[in-house]
Amino acid sequence: MRSLISSIHEDDDAADFLAWPGDFDPDRGDHVEEVHLASGATLQGFAGDGAGGTYFFCGDGGEERPVLYADSEGGAALVAIGLTELLQLLLVAPWWRDCQAFTAQESAELAAEYLEDMPDLAAQRDRAAAALGLDLPTEAVVLARLREVATKAGKDYVLIFTPENHPYKPLITA
Numbered sequence: 001m002r003s004l005i006s007s008i009h010e011d012d013d014a015a016d017f018l019a020w021p022g023d024f025d026p027d028r029g030d031h032v033e034e035v036h037l038a039s040g041a042t043l044q045g046f047a048g049d050g051a052g053g054t055y056f057f058c059g060d061g062g063e064e065r066p067v068l069y070a071d072s073e074g075g076a077a078l079v080a081i082g083l084t085e086l087l088q089l090l091l092v093a094p095w096w097r098d099c100q101a102f103t104a105q106e107s108a109e110l111a112a113e114y115l116e117d118m119p120d121l122a123a124q125r126d127r128a129a130a131a132l133g134l135d136l137p138t139e140a141v142v143l144a145r146l147r148e149v150a151t152k153a154g155k156d157y158v159l160i161f162t163p164e165n166h167p168y169k170p171l172i173t174a
Helices: 004-010 012-019 083-092 104-117 121-132 139-151
Strands: 035-037 043-048 054-058 066-070 075-081 159-161
Touching: 004 012, 004 083, 004 121, 012 083, 012 121, 035 043, 066 083, 075 083, 075 139, 083 121, 083 139, 104 139
Parallel strands: none
Antiparallel strands: 035 159, 043 054, 054 066, 066 075
């Protein structure tokens, strides 16, 4: 079974959608600062975004590991348990970083902005999901899961700015 990261590299539809609007680049896994997890667990950068943010796998294992996102402004949150869950989030709600209240209305407004620029967003998303072999949950489900992961399991994944031993601020709060 090939990895999802390999699948992204091998399929243009998936890579293109994840690059934009997903803002996910699997070739950019270096973070701008030296960081570590407070727990001492392994931290492996594996992708980044255009604003200098980084996606990290936490702990030991493969693509099933928890995924922490750290922005370039000192904020971080656990955003998924495993790469499959992260990709579902990026495919279904690429505007997740702008969701603060996690309401259906807020998400619909953000989706409308994306649809103005990309009227065929749903078709492109569906092609990318098919190429990766992913079933897509609803927008409400992925955003509820994001909030649950960030505010519950995420408490055990505190990112520390190593030079000052200072924690990043939570990007998502209860």
